[in-house]
């Protein structure tokens with residue numbers, strides 16, 4: 001069952017601070033640490049980013065859900081579209097984030113449309129899911145508001161804590177360039193199978209790599 005959620009925030013603030021905060025993911029690991037257990041950049045091009053992250057719907061409970069997130073940037077609406085693939089299987093969640101500038105009022109509207117896939121237990125109590133989500137979103141918004149306020153006061157779109165680079169443990173770029181990881185231990189196997197005589201030979205060797 002999919003749940004659709006649309007939310008808009010109209011900000012009276014310079015548009016560049018809102019756009020920067022909405023597109024910035026480097027603040028997730030420290031500012032939203034109660035709701036985001038892990039946030040890691042896997043790959044990036046000018047048009048796309050790929051992230052791995054684990055999120056908690058309820059911050060005080062130890063349960064978290066892992067997603068691989070594909071983000072496509074949408075320059076025409078100064079936003080992005082994200083598809084969240086759950087690492088444990090299930091249907092994807094989808095988010096579309098867009099912005100509209102109101103030059104005459106000096107405001108900018110940040111709009112988010114979510115499609116959440118609800119697991120069977122949430123389908124029994126969808127209103128509980130909505131209420132927990134609302135509590136979580138209010139907390140995340142307040143964290144973002146404090147960051148934006150600090151950035152406006154400093155007249156800078158970066159904060160000291162956010163400038164810390166995220167570890168890129170997976171090094172997808174290496175795999176795509178066919179630079180294989182270095183192994184400390186190796187397993188070699190060789191098999192011979194004769195389907196006419198039911199003969200099978202199987203040899204393996206495990207040894208430390210030099």
Ligand SMILES: [Fe+2]
Pocket residue numbers: 021027032140144
């Ligand atoms: Fe944020």
